[in-house]
Every structure is written in C-alpha cells, then in structure tokens.
Amino acid sequence: MSKLDASQFPLVKVTIESVNEGHDQNKYFNDYESLLKTGKKFIMINEISAPDVKDTKSNKEHMKMMNLWMKKNREELRMNVLGMIQVEPDEVKRQAAIDFKEVFFKYWGHELFVVSTKEEALSLAKEKLELAN
Structure with missing residues (x-):
C-alpha cells in the first residue's frame, strides 16, 4: 500500500507501491486529501523507486x-503541493523518471524533481519550502 508520512510537515515522505499487488489505495488518497484540505503548502519526497507507470495504467x-480523485482535488494539488522529489540512485531509472517529468506535471499539476540521493532531496x-514562504 502506498503511504504518506506527514510527521515532518511541510516535508511529506511518500512511499508509492505498485497497485497491481492487491494493495488498497483508499487510505493513501484519503490521507493525501486531508493534507490538501489544510490549505498549507508542502513538498513530497519519495525515496523508493516508483512503480512502472505501465503497471499503474x-x-x-x-x-x-x-x-476521479484527481478531478476532485486538482485545484488543491496545484495550489498546495510544491512538488514531488523522486530519489533514484539508479542511473537508468533516474533517466526514465526525468523523461517522465512532463507527463507527471500535466497529470498531477505540480513538478517532479529527480535526484540521486536523499541528501540532494532534503x-x-x-x-x-523557503522560496514558498
């Protein structure tokens, strides 16, 4: 199951797992929506390789x-999420994520940043976050 950890808000750690492994994503989307409803800006970091888009589709x-969730929350996503930072140490997967940035932006309404280390992400x-304040 994908998870959000907002214990260090406005820094939100994300774990995105394959939807084809029988995981219920309702809690993830409910938690995400709760963060959006605060009306406060935040940035997300995913330190685990994102699942293949083909699996999700x-x-x-x-x-x-x-x-349906995106349609309902599109405006809040654009207003409150400063971006998703994907940590990807593997060069080939990192390039694939970089190549996906435009599609990601069109769908989610916020930018995807791709880095190779947790330190770069932080x-x-x-x-x-400083620029947003």
Missing part, C-alpha cells in the same frame, strides 16, 4: 479511482 479500477526540499 493496466489496473483499470485503480486508474478510474485515481482520475536540500532541494528546503530550498523549495
């Missing part, structure tokens, strides 16, 4: 749920 039920998150 092949799960029609999940895509329908996610698209530094970038701090920079983005």
Whole structure:
C-alpha cells in the first residue's frame, strides 16, 4: 500500500507501491486529501523507486479511482503541493523518471524533481519550502 508520512510537515515522505499487488489505495488518497484540505503548502519526497507507470495504467479500477480523485482535488494539488522529489540512485531509472517529468506535471499539476540521493532531496526540499514562504 502506498503511504504518506506527514510527521515532518511541510516535508511529506511518500512511499508509492505498485497497485497491481492487491494493495488498497483508499487510505493513501484519503490521507493525501486531508493534507490538501489544510490549505498549507508542502513538498513530497519519495525515496523508493516508483512503480512502472505501465503497471499503474493496466489496473483499470485503480486508474478510474485515481482520475476521479484527481478531478476532485486538482485545484488543491496545484495550489498546495510544491512538488514531488523522486530519489533514484539508479542511473537508468533516474533517466526514465526525468523523461517522465512532463507527463507527471500535466497529470498531477505540480513538478517532479529527480535526484540521486536523499541528501540532494532534503536540500532541494528546503530550498523549495523557503522560496514558498
């Protein structure tokens, strides 16, 4: 199951897992929506390689749920999420994530930043949060 950890808000740690492993994503989306409803800006960091987009798209039920959720929360996503920072140490996967940035932005309404280390992610998150304040 994908998870959000907002214990260090406005820095939100994210774990995104494959939807094709029978995981219920409702809690993730409910938690995400609760963060959006605060009206406060935050940035997200995912330190685990994101699942293959093809896996997500092949799960029609999940895509329908996610698209409805996106439609409902689009404005809050654009206003409150400063971005998603993907930590990807593997060069090939990192390049694939970089190549996906434009699609990500069009769908989620906020930027995807791709870095190779946790330290880079934390530094970038701090920079983005300072600029937002």
